[in-house]
Amino acid sequence: MRAKGQAYEQQARRFLERQQLRFIAANCQCRFGELDLVMQDQQHLVFVEVKYRQQQHFGGALAAITASKQRKLRQCAHWYLQQHGSLEQPCRFDVIAIEGDNINWIQNAF
Secondary structure: OHHHHHHHHHHHHHHHHHOOOEEEEEEEEEOOEEEEEEEEEOOEEEEEEEEEEOOOHHHOOHHHOOHHHHHHHHHHHHHHHHHOOOOOOOEEEEEEEEEOOEEEEEOOOO
16 A cells, blocks of 8 residues: 555656656655655745545545644644754645546645
8 A cells, every 4th residue: 555655646746846846855754744745846845745536535635634634744844844954944735636547736735
């Protein structure tokens, strides 16, 4: 299952690189959870959550980004910024929702 998730994260990375974002890191793990992708979009550091669902049953990929998941991602991002000495850098949270063959990029998702 992990290999499948990494394949979708690679697909999301390639998609974002075609949108002129620069890859920084992948699968950054800390005690709060994991950041799927860290990208650079001009002056913003972008923390990207990648979600895949085959179908839209139960709300699809976006429904998986719950308030609890958002809180964990914020904690991970804060940890990442502390580790890299960039607490002052502007950042945002994007979501790449892959459903079947469709890629939906939500910038500044939360």
